[in-house]
Amino acid sequence: AETLLDQYRKKSQLYQTNVLFVxxxxxxxxxxxxxxxxxxxxxxxxxxxxxxxxxxxxxAQFGTLSDYFEKLLHEKPQTQFPSYMGDFFTYADRxxxxxxxxxxxxxxxxxxxxxxxxxxxxxxILFSMANAKMLEQKTTSKFPTDNLFTMLVKARRNLGxxxxxxxxxxxxxxxxxxxxxxxxxxxxxxxxxxMEHSAAYLLYQNDYSADNDSLLSNxxxxxxxxxxxxxxxxxxxxxxxIKVVYIYxxxxxxxxxxxxxxxxxxxxxxxxxNQPIDSCQxxxxxxxxxxxxxxxxxxxxxxxxxxxxxxxxxxxxxxxTTQQSCPLTTIEYMNEKDKPMESSGSFKIEITDKKLxxxxxxxxxxxxxxxxxLRSVQHLQHDEKVSVRLNxxxxxxxxxxxxxxxxxxxLPDGEAQDIPMGDHDLxxxxxxxxxxxxxxxxxxxxxxxxxxxxxxxxxxxxELGATTHLNMNNDIELxxxxxxxxxxxxxxxxxxxxxxxxxxx
Numbered sequence: 001a002e003t004l005l006d007q008y009r010k011k012s013q014l015y016q017t018n019v020l021f022v023x024x025x026x027x028x029x030x031x032x033x034x035x036x037x038x039x040x041x042x043x044x045x046x047x048x049x050x051x052x053x054x055x056x057x058x059x060a061q062f063g064t065l066s067d068y069f070e071k072l073l074h075e076k077p078q079t080q081f082p083s084y085m086g087d088f089f090t091y092a093d094r095x096x097x098x099x100x101x102x103x104x105x106x107x108x109x110x111x112x113x114x115x116x117x118x119x120x121x122x123x124x125i126l127f128s129m130a131n132a133k134m135l136e137q138k139t140t141s142k143f144p145t146d147n148l149f150t151m152l153v154k155a156r157r158n159l160g161x162x163x164x165x166x167x168x169x170x171x172x173x174x175x176x177x178x179x180x181x182x183x184x185x186x187x188x189x190x191x192x193x194x195m196e197h198s199a200a201y202l203l204y205q206n207d208y209s210a211d212n213d214s215l216l217s218n219x220x221x222x223x224x225x226x227x228x229x230x231x232x233x234x235x236x237x238x239x240x241x242i243k244v245v246y247i248y249x250x251x252x253x254x255x256x257x258x259x260x261x262x263x264x265x266x267x268x269x270x271x272x273x274n275q276p277i278d279s280c281q282x283x284x285x286x287x288x289x290x291x292x293x294x295x296x297x298x299x300x301x302x303x304x305x306x307x308x309x310x311x312x313x314x315x316x317x318x319x320x321t322t323q324q325s326c327p328l329t330t331i332e333y334m335n336e337k338d339k340p341m342e343s344s345g346s347f348k349i350e351i352t353d354k355k356l357x358x359x360x361x362x363x364x365x366x367x368x369x370x371x372x373x374l375r376s377v378q379h380l381q382h383d384e385k386v387s388v389r390l391n392x393x394x395x396x397x398x399x400x401x402x403x404x405x406x407x408x409x410x411l412p413d414g415e416a417q418d419i420p421m422g423d424h425d426l427x428x429x430x431x432x433x434x435x436x437x438x439x440x441x442x443x444x445x446x447x448x449x450x451x452x453x454x455x456x457x458x459x460x461x462x463e464l465g466a467t468t469h470l471n472m473n474n475d476i477e478l479x480x481x482x483x484x485x486x487x488x489x490x491x492x493x494x495x496x497x498x499x500x501x502x503x504x505x
Contacts, residue, residue, distance in 0.1 A: 005060075019068065097403065099409060101406055105406075112184050113159070116159050125250050125310060126194070129202060130143060143210070158183035203215070230260075231262070233317060235263065236264070242319070247259055247305055249307040249308065256305070258304055263299050269326060282300065282301060283430060284329070290441060301317065327433055329431060361459050363459050371421050372421075373389065373391070392479075395417075397476075398413045399413065427439070434454065444469060446466070447466055448466075450462070491505045
């Protein structure tokens, strides 16, 4: 009891009052009723003994948060306790053991969590609309409400389980992570099934049958360890010359954005409501994320879609025979040796000798070096030009620490080092009427800068995509360092998980 009280007194010196709130327990505790009972009884004996020692001047008891705040305000009712505002500071339990390792641990599953969230929300909305339509038309025997709702409940629970503090953080053991992955895979497939049936019921109504797969999702997940694959839409003059696709907008506002569809030929055009869609583009399908080889008989069809909130819209892809096809993107390289050995389709491939690469639309112009590095961004309407440098950097793992970097900890071996371009790395530029890109293919990572020309809100931003190759050397942390010419003084803005802007100073 004396030892415990001594620790409590030392802890109380860090606070403005003598009222102290101490949590009892730790990770993986209170697994059994017997353990919880013994913990309570032992502390109860200690508290009773402390309170009986009148010269110790202590009142120790079990309590709730409400009990704590009541006693706190009773002791100092007029005290204005300071409040801290600012950015989150990384937790460290001792020395330089900063718990920022889990920010990037098992990033694959962190992304998968976001995918499940989006699928779940979209399927819940579509199911609710289909269910309301079914009740309105009193066709309860046709729409499998109970089965689909059971799938939604399971998907929601699986997502909730993964968002446990050892799940989404990526700090679980391998066999537990595999179980999480299996649950997330089930959640995605369940949500897809719900969307397929709900959309089919809303579109076909009297012709709908729960036994037929009249609509199929375009995304296929082979296993929880694999990346999703889009289904290839095959068109040929002998078997199928048209293909109908439905695009769903699950948000509460009109969406004007670009959608990519994988097709078997570059000779296609698109219609909606029997009207041609002029805003389209054909890109090559590269055979891999690190590859500079064009896939045979596979092409990326880009369509600018315009869809009302909470709605499905039909688009028809036609094999082009006489009508003009969607325009093909132009591909540029900095060196002759970087050109692919074989070209699929009729893509124009050029070698540029310009010192600066430029991408531009009606709002923005971005300049890049010959090695693909971003150099400046200019706002064309205000004629503002800002210097911007982006450098991929790497951290190694400290060999002198008693713990290495891992699932929890980030313990680098010093300052970050720049990652230079190698002899086998290349820069590729793609220019099209809808989208233009500058891509860097490095042995350790891939970077893609994208600028759109849609007359929508996407035109106001340069989109940056980064890909890390999981088969690279171990014990390496990759990061991107931005250096800008913005003169912000002591104030700067940070992003809070994509939800809001925060002012820091």
